[in-house]
Amino acid sequence: MQQSDRRCAQFRQIEVLSRSNLAMxxxxxxxxxxxxxxxxxxxxxxxxxAEEYVYDLVHSSVSFKARHLDISxxxxxxxxxxxxFSIDREDPSKSSFQLTIKADSVDTANAARDEHxxxxxxxxxxxxxxxxxxxxxxxAIEGGYEVTGDFTMHGVTRSITIELMGGKAIESRGVRxxxxxxxxxxxxxxYKFDPKAIGPIGDEAIVIIDCEGMSx
Amino acid sequence: xxxxxxxxxxxxxxxxxxxxVCLATLPRAGRSVSGHRGAVRPQxxxxxxxxxxxxxxMAMQGIVPALPLVSGLDRWLAIGLxxxxxxxxxxxxxxxxxxxxxxxxxxxxxxxxxxxxGSVHLQVESxxxxxxxxxxxxxxxxxxxxxxxxxxxxLADRDRDASELNRLxxxxxxxxxxxxxxxxxxxxxxxxxxGCGAAALPLTGACGxxxxxxxxxxxxxxxxxxxxxxxxxxxxVILLGHFFGRLTIPQAGMIxxxxxxPLVAIxxxxxxxxxxxGVWALVAVVLFLSVLIPAVLEFQxxxxxxxx
Numbered sequence: 001m002q003q004s005d006r007r008c009a010q011f012r013q014i015e016v017l018s019r020s021n022l023a024m025x026x027x028x029x030x031x032x033x034x035x036x037x038x039x040x041x042x043x044x045x046x047x048x049x050a051e052e053y054v055y056d057l058v059h060s061s062v063s064f065k066a067r068h069l070d071i072s073x074x075x076x077x078x079x080x081x082x083x084x085f086s087i088d089r090e091d092p093s094k095s096s097f098q099l100t101i102k103a104d105s106v107d108t109a110n111a112a113r114d115e116h117x118x119x120x121x122x123x124x125x126x127x128x129x130x131x132x133x134x135x136x137x138x139x140a141i142e143g144g145y146e147v148t149g150d151f152t153m154h155g156v157t158r159s160i161t162i163e164l165m166g167g168k169a170i171e172s173r174g175v176r177x178x179x180x181x182x183x184x185x186x187x188x189x190x191y192k193f194d195p196k197a198i199g200p201i202g203d204e205a206i207v208i209i210d211c212e213g214m215s216x
Numbered sequence: 217x218x219x220x221x222x223x224x225x226x227x228x229x230x231x232x233x234x235x236x237v238c239l240a241t242l243p244r245a246g247r248s249v250s251g252h253r254g255a256v257r258p259q260x261x262x263x264x265x266x267x268x269x270x271x272x273x274m275a276m277q278g279i280v281p282a283l284p285l286v287s288g289l290d291r292w293l294a295i296g297l298x299x300x301x302x303x304x305x306x307x308x309x310x311x312x313x314x315x316x317x318x319x320x321x322x323x324x325x326x327x328x329x330x331x332x333x334g335s336v337h338l339q340v341e342s343x344x345x346x347x348x349x350x351x352x353x354x355x356x357x358x359x360x361x362x363x364x365x366x367x368x369x370x371l372a373d374r375d376r377d378a379s380e381l382n383r384l385x386x387x388x389x390x391x392x393x394x395x396x397x398x399x400x401x402x403x404x405x406x407x408x409x410x411g412c413g414a415a416a417l418p419l420t421g422a423c424g425x426x427x428x429x430x431x432x433x434x435x436x437x438x439x440x441x442x443x444x445x446x447x448x449x450x451x452x453v454i455l456l457g458h459f460f461g462r463l464t465i466p467q468a469g470m471i472x473x474x475x476x477x478p479l480v481a482i483x484x485x486x487x488x489x490x491x492x493x494g495v496w497a498l499v500a501v502v503l504f505l506s507v508l509i510p511a512v513l514e515f516q517x518x519x520x521x522x523x524x
Contacts, residue, residue, distance in 0.1 A: 112518035116408040119461055120287055126460045127287055127335045155286035192282050194411055196218075 050094060051169065053178055053213025055083035060211035062101055067202030074201065076117075078131075080105035085213050087167065087178065092140040097147055097164070099209070101131040121197040128155050144180065154191040160184065176215035183208050218410045223417055226276040230421030231428075234269025238262055238429040238438065259308040262430070262441035266422045267301060273418020279411075288331045288460050289412055292452050296327045297419075300448050304441070324369040324448060328361030331455050361455055364472075368447040371479045372440075387431045388492050389478040390443040392499045394424055396475035397450045399503045400463070403471070404453060406515040407462030412453065419449040450475055467507055474502040 063077040080102035088094040103125040106117050118125045135149035136159070144165040151160045166180040184207050189195060241261035274280075274293075281290035303323035332338050337357050340350070398420050405413030423446045430438030454471065457463030478495045 110522065113522055115462065115518075116522075119407075119409045120289060121409055121411050124287055124460065126337065129336050155284075192286075196278075196411070196414075 050086045050088040051176070051178070052216050053085045053087070053176075054216055055081060055085075055099070056177070056212040056214045057081060060209075062099075062207065062209050062211075064205050064207045066205040069200050070202060074108060076106060076108035078102065078105050079107050081211075083211070083213075085178070085180075087169075092138050092145060095135075095138040095145065097133070097135040097138070097149065099133040099211075103129055103131055121194050124154065128153070133160075151186075153186070154193060156191045158190060160186075178213045179211070180213075181208075181210045218405065218414060222277060223414060226273045226414070227417045227421040229276045230269040230273025230418035231425040232269075233272040234265040234422035234425030235429045236265075236425075237268045238265035238426055239433075241265070242429070242433060242435065242438075256308050258435050258437045259441055260305070262426045262435075262438040263301060263304055263308070265426050265429070266441065266445055269422025269425050270297070270418045273421050274415070277414055277418070279415055279418075286334065288333075288335060288456050289415060291330050291333060292327070292456060293415060296330045296452060299323050299326060299330070300445075304444065320369050320373075320444070321366050324365035324451070325362035327365050327448070327452060328358060328455060331452065332358065332361065332459060335459065337459055357459075364455070365448070365451045368451045368475075369444065371476060372444040372447040384431070386436065386439045386443060387427060388496075390423075390427050390439055390446055392478035392496065393443070393446045393450065393475040394420060394427065395499065395503060396471050397423070397446055397453065399474070399508055400450060400453045400457060400468075400471045403467055403507060403511045404457035404461045404463055406511045407457065409457065409461035412456050412461060416449065416453045419445070423449065447475070447479075467511070470502055470507045474499045474507070477502070 057080075060081065061077055062081050063075065065073040065075045068074045078101045081099065082102075083097070083099040085098070086094075086096045103123045104118060106114055106123065106125075108114055108117065117123055120127065130152075132152045133149050134152075135147045137148040139146045139148075141163065144163060144167050146161060147164050148159060148161045150157050162182045162184050164180045164182050167178060169176055169178040171177075186205050186207060187203050188205060189203050238261050241264055242258055279293070281294040285291045285294050300320075300323050303319040306319045338354055340354055397416065401413040401416035401420065403413075404416070423442045426438055426445075427442040430436070430442060450471070454463065454468045458465065458468050477499055481491065481495050
């Protein structure tokens with residue numbers, strides 16, 4: 001009897017010990033999980049991922065206008081444009097903007113003039129098929145971003161600074177969208193366009209970009 | 217719109233300068249050296265006349281290749297033409313002329329790559345994915361362009377006999393090929409690329425100047441030099457006009473045919489009078505009816521709204 005009582009007491013002691021160990025183990029696991037969770041939550045809060053967008057051709061436009069005989073404006077647009085934006089709301093300097101315009105897609109509502117513009121006296125689209133902008137520096141300003149970047153047209157790359165106004169993002173039909181607008185003035189002579197071809201069309205062209213980006 | 221007076225002045229300046237430089241260097245070269253060198257000097261005189269004629273004509277229009285040489289026309293003017301000039305000088309100065317015409321052929325073939333370099337026609341892939349020709353298409357473009365330039369060199373190389381009859385025959389052939397070159401330049405201009413046609417005018421004028429002096433001074437070697445430069449200029453304008461301008465393959469084909477007909481049909485060992493008339497008429501018909509008039513009509517149809 002005494003021996004069996006002693007064994008029972010030993011079993012109870014072992015059971016109590018193992019229960020307490022299990023409880024400790026579980027509590028430890030909870031602690032680790034909580035720590036991991038905290039780390040994740042805190043990490044997310046301090047470094048939100050940059051928002052990635054692609055250029056929405058349907059809801060965007062890259063148009064331009066140039067003086068004709070210094071009395072009126074000729075308007076045109078580029079129909080084939082591609083681009084992507086990365087917007088870091090926390091640290092705007094990490095944002096980036098890229099735009100690639102297919103020069104061949106120039107459209108001034110007159111086929112003969114478009115054909116003329118594609119030729120080497122103007123855009124020389126067989127030699128320089130694209131017009132490109134690649135941002136190198138982004139700074140947040142009131143109502144948008146000040147973006148400095150390399151603008152390449154007609155084989156000449158120049159650093160330009162544009163004010164991209166907008167940047168408000170909304171969710172529409174499950175797609176996150178952001179919109180920007182800007183206007184820049186370029187001199188064709190700065191991009192080595194044939195000076196003889198400048199003639200009746202003014203040297204300066206105003207480029208108007210209204211673009212919408214869709215989240216990928 | 218191009219300034220027609222300026223273009224005409226550039227053409228005339230190139231022609232006069234080339235002719236005068238030829239004349240100024242030719243008699244001294246001809247008198248002072250005899251034998252093989254005596255035959256070489258007139259060619260060098262022709263080349264110096266050509267170079268000065270082209271430069272003066274370009275200066276008249278203010279044509280200066282833009283640096284860096286990123287456009288096809290700039291590369292043609294700043295690399296292609298000096299390369300051909302160098303090849304011609306090397307060939308002239310070498311003692312065994314018959315066996316070393318290869319520098320001309322190599323230079324002519326290289327012109328195709330010089331003109332097309334960096335353009336979409338040589339791009340297999342592009343970063344933006346906007347242009348992507350197949351490797352086979354790129355190789356075919358380069359090979360066919362090189363073959364065209366070599367064929368034109370070969371056409372100009374034909375029949376180098378220096379007899380009196382041949383000189384006249386060669387002069388007529390070269391003159392008709394010059395008409396084809398002028399037509400090509402005008403058609404490229406009418407197609408919308410004024411710069412290329414304008415740059416071709418000093419070339420045409422300089423070739424014409426050397427040719428006239430060659431005929432007047434009875435120097436067959438001058439006519440030969442002019443013949444080669446007309447063919448190379450024609451090849452360059454056709455490649456530029458087709459790959460960068462709006463010169464269509466049928467137009468290019470007709471212009472080349474018009475240049476090739478006299479080069480092939482008029483031979484030195486035949487009486488040329490009757491034949492020249494026939495060939496001249498044929499070339500005129502080919503150039504005016506099938507190329508120039510349709511190009512003018514198309515220009516008026518397309519551009520009338522813009523120019524009115």
